[in-house]
Amino acid sequence: EQQKINIALDGPAGAGKSTIAKQLAQKLDILYLDTGAMYRALGLKAKKCGVDPKDRAKVEALLPDTRVDVIYQNGQMRVELDGENVEPAIRTQEMGMYASAVAAHPGVREYLVELQRKIALENDLVLDGRDIGTCVLPDTRYKFFITASLEERARRRFAELVQKGEKSESFEAVKAAMAQRDKADAEREFSPLSCADDAEVVDTTEMDIDEVVDFLIEAIDTRRHQA
Ligand code: CDP
Numbered sequence: 403e404q405q406k407i408n409i410a411l412d413g414p415a416g417a418g419k420s421t422i423a424k425q426l427a428q429k430l431d432i433l434y435l436d437t438g439a440m441y442r443a444l445g446l447k448a449k450k451c452g453v454d455p456k457d458r459a460k461v462e463a464l465l466p467d468t469r470v471d472v473i474y475q476n477g478q479m480r481v482e483l484d485g486e487n488v489e490p491a492i493r494t495q496e497m498g499m500y501a502s503a504v505a506a507h508p509g510v511r512e513y514l515v516e517l518q519r520k521i522a523l524e525n526d527l528v529l530d531g532r533d534i535g536t537c538v539l540p541d542t543r544y545k546f547f548i549t550a551s552l553e554e555r556a557r558r559r560f561a562e563l564v565q566k567g568e569k570s571e572s573f574e575a576v577k578a579a580m581a582q583r584d585k586a587d588a589e590r591e592f593s594p595l596s597c598a599d600d601a602e603v604v605d606t607t608e609m610d611i612d613e614v615v616d617f618l619i620e621a622i623d624t625r626r627h628q629a
């Protein structure tokens with residue numbers, strides 16, 4: 403069987419990974435795997451069980467009794483935790499922090515990376531996350547590191563909150579929380595956020611979504627024809 407096409411988009415929070423990954427997958431008519439949603443689901447599990455997400459032993463002890471399933475329905479992905487749909491509960495800023503905390507534990511990463519690799523073996527995918535190019539699929543030829551300035555990423559995230567009617571937090575608070583999560587993701591011991599040596603860096607600070615998607619389609623095409 404021919405090898406699947408797996409496109410890795412890594413980078414910090416708010417860089418535009420998920421928005422871009424979804425559109426790219428749609429244009430290429432392949433599936434999108436949001437690996438962050440899987441970490442968010444395990445963050446939610448810790449919260450539901452009253453476990454401190456930073457406590458490695460306690461979080462890892464939850465895993466044997468936990469099920470994370472990735473389900474595709476009409477091309478749309480959703481994550482189920484112990485058989486239940488976790489959208490939109492995982493999409494809060496708090497769950498972003500919980501996800502980042504549980505994602506630091508090696509048992510959690512092994513558990514989810516195995517599942518991600520299995521899905522990637524069976525499907526053509528665009529995957530977004532922090533460690534796809536460095537750890538999950540180091541051999542894929544399609545690797546991009548999507549980034550933007552902290553100011554711009556915080557501006558985008560804040561605009562999203564305003565749009566959703568969640569204006570309780572100030573711009574400065576959103577920016578500080580984002581900086582803190584990036585720092586934790588980049589400094590953790592296991593699979594930290596980092597750019598793979600063979601990834602192409604795409605700075606989207608001054609690019610809109612369509613420009614990024616078009617750029618990626620060309621870059622993918624170029625890489626496809628490289629031996
Ligand atoms: O997945 P990630 O955290 O990297 O970012 P996202 O959730 O896809 O994007 C955060 C917000 O930035 C979304 O509201 C996007 O529509 C917006 N965005 C943008 O305005 N310009 C871009 N070039 C990329 C994303």
Ligand code: CDP
Nearest residue numbers: 415416437438439441501502505531532533
């Ligand atoms: O959308 P946003 O970029 O804010 O976050 P996300 O992609 O949903 O990821 C939430 C958290 O999960 C991140 O801060 C990382 O700590 C963790 N994560 C990870 O460690 N590895 C991945 N492949 C994806 C997410």
